[in-house]
Amino acid sequence: MTTAISDALALDSAAQDLLFREARTANAFTDEPVGDEQIQAIYDLVKHAPTAMNQQPLRVVLVRSPEGRERLLQHMNEGNRAKTAAAPLVAILAADNEFHEELPTQFPAVPQAKDFFAERPRREASARFNGALQAAYFILGIRAAGLAAGPMGGYDAAGVDKEFFGDGEHSVLMVVNIGKPGENASYPRGPRLSYDEVVTTV
Amino acid sequence: MTTAISDALALDSAAQDLLFREARTANAFTDEPVGDEQIQAIYDLVKHAPTAMNQQPLRVVLVRSPEGRERLLQHMNEGNRAKTAAAPLVAILAADNEFHEELPTQFPAVPQAKDFFAERPRREASARFNGALQAAYFILGIRAAGLAAGPMGGYDAAGVDKEFFGDGEHSVLMVVNIGKPGENASYPRGPRLSYDEVVTTV
Numbered sequence: 001m002t003t004a005i006s007d008a009l010a011l012d013s014a015a016q017d018l019l020f021r022e023a024r025t026a027n028a029f030t031d032e033p034v035g036d037e038q039i040q041a042i043y044d045l046v047k048h049a050p051t052a053m054n055q056q057p058l059r060v061v062l063v064r065s066p067e068g069r070e071r072l073l074q075h076m077n078e079g080n081r082a083k084t085a086a087a088p089l090v091a092i093l094a095a096d097n098e099f100h101e102e103l104p105t106q107f108p109a110v111p112q113a114k115d116f117f118a119e120r121p122r123r124e125a126s127a128r129f130n131g132a133l134q135a136a137y138f139i140l141g142i143r144a145a146g147l148a149a150g151p152m153g154g155y156d157a158a159g160v161d162k163e164f165f166g167d168g169e170h171s172v173l174m175v176v177n178i179g180k181p182g183e184n185a186s187y188p189r190g191p192r193l194s195y196d197e198v199v200t201t202v
Numbered sequence: 203m204t205t206a207i208s209d210a211l212a213l214d215s216a217a218q219d220l221l222f223r224e225a226r227t228a229n230a231f232t233d234e235p236v237g238d239e240q241i242q243a244i245y246d247l248v249k250h251a252p253t254a255m256n257q258q259p260l261r262v263v264l265v266r267s268p269e270g271r272e273r274l275l276q277h278m279n280e281g282n283r284a285k286t287a288a289a290p291l292v293a294i295l296a297a298d299n300e301f302h303e304e305l306p307t308q309f310p311a312v313p314q315a316k317d318f319f320a321e322r323p324r325r326e327a328s329a330r331f332n333g334a335l336q337a338a339y340f341i342l343g344i345r346a347a348g349l350a351a352g353p354m355g356g357y358d359a360a361g362v363d364k365e366f367f368g369d370g371e372h373s374v375l376m377v378v379n380i381g382k383p384g385e386n387a388s389y390p391r392g393p394r395l396s397y398d399e400v401v402t403t404v
Contacts, residue, residue, distance in 0.1 A: 005239070005242055005243045005246050006243060006246065006247065007243075008239050008240050008242075008243035008347065009243050009244075009247060009346050009347050009348070010220060010346065010347060010348030011217055011220055011221070011247075011345075011346035011347075011348075012214065012216065012217060014214065015213055015214060015217035015221075015346075016247055016346070018212060018213055019213070019251075020247050020248060020250045020251055021247070021250055023250075025252045036403075037207070037210050038210050039401060040207055040210075040397055040401075041207045041208060041209075041210035041211050042211075043397050043400060043401060044207050044208065044397070045208065045211065045213075045218055045222050045223070046222060047394040047395070047400075048222045048223055048225075048391075048394070049221075049222055049338070049341070049342065050227045050341065050351075050353060052353075052355045052376075054392040054393075056394065056395050056400070058400060059400055059401075059402075060400055060401045060402070061401075061402050061403070061404055062401060062402070062403040062404070063403075063404055064403050064404065065404060067404075068404035071404070102395070105393065106392060106393055106394075106395070107392060108392075109389065109392075128330075128331065129330065129331075129334050129375075132331050132334035132335055132338070133334055133335075133337065133338040133341075134338075135335065136251070136334070136335040136336075136338030136339055137338055137342070139251070139252065139335075140251065140339070140342065143213075144211050144212065144213035144217075144218070145210065145211050145212060145213075146211070146212030146213075149252075151252060151254075153254045164404065173331075174254075187311065189250075190256040190308060190309060190310075190311075191256075191307065191308055192249040192250070192258065192308075193249070193258050193304070193308070195242055195245050195246070198245060198249075198258070198260060198261055198262055199241060199245060199261075199262045199263075199264060200261075200262070200263055200264070201238075201263070201264040201265075201266050202263055202264070202265055202266065202267060202269075202270035202273070202366065
């Protein structure tokens with residue numbers, strides 16, 4: 001499914017569909033399992049996408065055990081509980097607020113980069129922002145693997161942080177159900193703002 | 203360029219390279235102009251990617267006039283000024299902190315969604331987070347158009363906000379140079395955390 005305007009893109013039309021046009025947020029999944037090798041392939045792809053100063057705050061907790069699922073479900077909003085219980089795989093995406101400790105090895109070009117984040121509020125804000133960029137790349141990576149993502153923001157964030165990290169140094173960004181979309185997996189697609197509502201020129 | 207692990211992906215290998223593996227942040231560009239029709243095609247693609255409650259806080263200011271470029275340059279950090287002056291096109295990506303006004307039309311499934319963001323701090327945080335997701339999609343959209351992105355965080359944010367919006371309702375997220383990469387456009391790619399440093403299983 002292409003439109004005339006999509007011809008201006010270098011990305012082939014099948015890839016456009018897979019990542020953006022036909023991909024949809026899923027709320028129901030088939031029973032087909034999602035293997036670790038798929039998540040490895042996703043990470044191996046999306047890890048290349050850019051962040052500020054090569055910051056890499058994103059952390060992923062794969063919830064595979066029944067016990068882990070129960071621990072997560074109690075913190076999910078009620079409306080998200082059934083689908084999170086049923087999804088083949090659930091991933092907790094979080095930001096590591098101590099990411100700056102890695103900058104000496106991850107961004108050696110600027111030796112003082114770590115010091116720039118000496119104050120906790122600044123590095124927490126940066127972890128959240130760059131973690132969000134990485135979460136967006138990760139969602140598209142799930143689609144690149146031929147899977148559907150069901151990202152959710154409805155949970156008790158403090159509860160999830162304490163339950164799965166407990167060190168006060170991680171902040172959950174979103175919880176994502178992952179799998180092959182099942183029957184009636186998606187709501188009708190919502191509207192989008194027009195180009196002229198979003199883009200202006202000076 | 204594929205690795206064995208990339209075979210686990212549904213996305214074709216050329217698309218993997220275009221968006222992630224071979225694409226690089228660019229600091230130098232050719233003189234080839236970037237037309238409005240390319241930005242339209244990018245938006246028409248990436249607008250489909252998901253956010254929470256179909257929030258669409260992202261706003262894009264294309265800086266095309268010499269006057270607009272001068273107005274921006276004065277707020278850029280010195281290290282970003284020359285490349286921002288020379289790029290074929292510069293886009294200011296910002297979050298509209300009043301995005302909740304659009305929720306009655308953009309997320310009609312939940313009529314009370316707008317009220318959820320009645321308090322400014324909550325909607326500012328949500329605009330920044332979902333705007334970051336949209337900015338990440340936009341960066342990949344630039345690459346999907348066969349162009350290189352040079353996203354920057356080094357500027358006086360309050361200065362940019364006042365200069366280009368002035369209504370107190372928008373917050374700049376990043377400034378992005380856009381064009382075909384020129385000679386020596388990129389630094390050597392930095393390291394990435396390993397899968398085991400990022401992903402755990404419970």
